[in-house]
Amino acid sequence: MDNRLSLSQYKLATFLACQRRFQLRYLRRLPWPATPLPEHTEQLLQQGQEFHQLVERYFLGLQITPATIPNELVRQWWQAFMAHSPIHQLPANARFLPETGLTVPLGNHLLYGRFDLLVLGKDEGERPFAHVFDWKTGRPTDTTTLKSRWQTRLYLALLAEGGSAFWPQNGPLAPEQISLTYWYVQEAEAPVTIGYSAAEHQASWAELQQIAARLDEASAANIWPLTDDWSECRECAYQIYCGRQGAGTAVPELDEAEEPDTPNEQLLTPELP
Numbered sequence: 329m330d331n332r333l334s335l336s337q338y339k340l341a342t343f344l345a346c347q348r349r350f351q352l353r354y355l356r357r358l359p360w361p362a363t364p365l366p367e368h369t370e371q372l373l374q375q376g377q378e379f380h381q382l383v384e385r386y387f388l389g390l391q392i393t394p395a396t397i398p399n400e401l402v403r404q405w406w407q408a409f410m411a412h413s414p415i416h417q418l419p420a421n422a423r424f425l426p427e428t429g430l431t432v433p434l435g436n437h438l439l440y441g442r443f444d445l446l447v448l449g450k451d452e453g454e455r456p457f458a459h460v461f462d463w464k465t466g467r468p469t470d471t472t473t474l475k476s477r478w479q480t481r482l483y484l485a486l487l488a489e490g491g492s493a494f495w496p497q498n499g500p501l502a503p504e505q506i507s508l509t510y511w512y513v514q515e516a517e518a519p520v521t522i523g524y525s526a527a528e529h530q531a532s533w534a535e536l537q538q539i540a541a542r543l544d545e546a547s548a549a550n551i552w553p554l555t556d557d558w559s560e561c562r563e564c565a566y567q568i569y570c571g572r573q574g575a576g577t578a579v580p581e582l583d584e585a586e587e588p589d590t591p592n593e594q595l596l597t598p599e600l601p
């Protein structure tokens with residue numbers, strides 16, 4: 329049996345938060361969330377997805393007419409994006425690849441990320457660069473937290489390890505040539521750009537390898553411990569499976585760009601639109 333898993337930022341974060349939740353959600357595939365979300369949360373998720381689709385269509389070269397955007401909030405977000413898009417400073421000859429995925433091997437598994445927008449180009453010194461952009465319609469987060477998030481670390485590590493798939497003629501991209509910008513619609517004029525270094529990549533990659541090894545151990549023993557941190561249980565849909573109903577409840581954290589729980593079999597192959 330093929331035990332290889334496709335590990336996304338969500339799966340990594342889930343495994344680190346609670347191994348039992350990882351097992352229930354990604355191996356046993358129990359529905360998440362188990363109960364319908366509050367209407368307001370559903371609506372915000374839907375609007376976030378609509379906004380992402382608009383931006384994707386824009387970078388695919390399609391005409392967007394604001395008057396045809398039916399939802400007023402999404403229309404306002406779009407206007408904010410047009411007025412303060414963080415891509416204006418990029419070289420004119422850059423390639424814009426919206427909704428692009430990349431998968432690289434990690435031990436016995438695959439590491440997978442899907443970028444809202446990947447921009448590839450050459451800087452003034454003719455060195456190739458890769459710049460990821462991530463659009464956020466939720467509450468803004470400070471730079472320190474963003475830097476420590478698995479989304480950031482995973483995207484940067486993926487490009488350092490597998491970016492050569494986009495540049496077959498140039499070989500691997502140096503970590504210093506890779507960056508990631510978060511653009512929050514609520515802080516449209518203040519995008520947050522995070523750079524990368526060889527030392528950071530070495531540390532991230534070593535940690536990712538350790539996580540993959542821990543996953544293999546849990547899988548081999550089929551032991552998936554419950555977290556000791558009951559605050560993790562507050563937003564977890566599986567309390568009833570663990571007898572943790574006493575933890576209290578909160579709406580599970582969801583991301584408008586969260587990918588469906590399906591494996592991705594691509595290997596070192598850029599997923600181009």
Ligand code: SF4
Nearest residue numbers: 346349554561564570
């Ligand atoms: S309820 Fe708590 S222990 Fe159970 S899966 Fe969720 S986070 Fe883990």
